[in-house]
Amino acid sequence: MKSPLPNDIKYFDYNATHPPFSEILETCLASYLSGFYNPSGITRYSLKNQGKIEQTRKYFANLTKGQEKQFVFSATGTEANYLLIQSLKVLYPNLDSVIVSPFEHSSLYAALESFGFFPDLIETDKTGIISLTDLKEKLKSNPRPVICLYAGNETGVIQPAEEIQKLTKEFGQLFYSDLMQGFGKVDLSFELFDGFTFSGHKIGAGMGAALTYLPKVHNNFRIFGGGNQENDHRAGTENTFAIESFRQVAEFQLSQLGEKNKRLLTYRSLIEKKMEELGCQIIAKNSERLPNTTFLILPIQAVDFFLLGMEERGLLVSTGSSCKSRAREASKSLLHMGYTKEEALRSIRISTGYFTTEEDVTALLSVAQELIEKFQ
Known part of the structure; x- marks a missing residue:
């Protein structure tokens, strides 16, 4: 199946909406x-x-x-x-x-x-x-x-x-x-x-x-x-x-589930290994999780600037919070899990899917490193 995504967009928000086939x-x-x-x-x-x-x-x-x-x-x-x-x-x-x-x-x-x-x-x-x-x-x-x-x-x-x-x-x-x-x-x-x-x-x-x-x-x-x-x-x-x-x-x-999940698990491992090296904390790392989902806490305060920087480079990820009138709220899930409001406001979600490629993941990690080092 051909991806509907334009070449200048690398999409990592599948849990919100999967791109159409x-x-x-x-x-x-x-x-x-x-x-x-x-x-x-x-x-x-x-x-x-x-x-x-x-x-x-x-x-x-x-x-x-x-x-x-x-x-x-x-x-x-x-x-x-x-x-x-x-x-x-x-x-x-x-x-x-x-x-x-x-x-x-x-x-x-x-x-x-x-x-x-x-x-x-x-x-x-x-x-x-x-x-x-x-x-x-x-x-x-x-x-x-x-x-x-x-x-x-x-x-x-x-x-x-x-x-x-x-x-x-x-x-x-x-x-x-x-x-x-x-x-x-x-x-x-x-x-x-x-x-x-x-x-x-x-x-x-x-x-x-x-x-x-x-x-x-x-x-x-x-x-x-x-x-x-x-x-x-x-x-x-x-x-x-x-x-x-x-x-x-x-x-x-x-019909594609088994093969797709093998690939997405590989991507998840690559993402989490690199993001931990950059100082991120992986939420529920040792719990059974969807193969496509990584929820993490960034080691920086400038989360909005990080997200804007990602978007400017054509990389779309999401926060782990609700957005209302552009004012972010701390993720209620994280608060119930025992994280602080400050930690919850530094969370982002990276979710992959059928059209994700290794090239997309490489680009994500390269830009994430650049931005985290810039804002630290």
């Missing part, structure tokens, strides 16, 4: 342009598009060994997470709190607040792994559903999903997981989760399609109504182009 998306776009009909219509042309959506739903059901009717397509990962949390409100109308990891995407905490749930956060430490002891105590004292993402958006740390699942089943509780960073990057045992979400743009399928797997078939699972799309779970015309792209890119990514 242009050849696949162009094929899907051509299909859409010649068959743009509303999938909710009654003509045979519309029914053909509805058939494409159901074919994709069946693909994901077969892939995950889930039930087709429990999959709902939406427009974004945020919407997918909201639908997942809404299902808890339907199943447990009197529930006022759930047990949650301290590493979730902000959309999930916002969804919990929106539906009236207090997040009882699980303890953690500098490993970036939740405390199973604390989780068990919380389940023992007040059994409730558990929400824990599979892989950290920032740290890339993979949580002990099998152990979490065993504990939730011991206490008869549901286990939900945000799989946004895990899907298409590592092998997943979907049967561990009662509900989960993932999104197309995280794997290179472009924006516009995400999935929620609901814990059961229930007529009242929906964020908003007004139409009978998605088996009455989501009002709104489906994005047939994005949904078809989602399936085709997922098929391609999963």
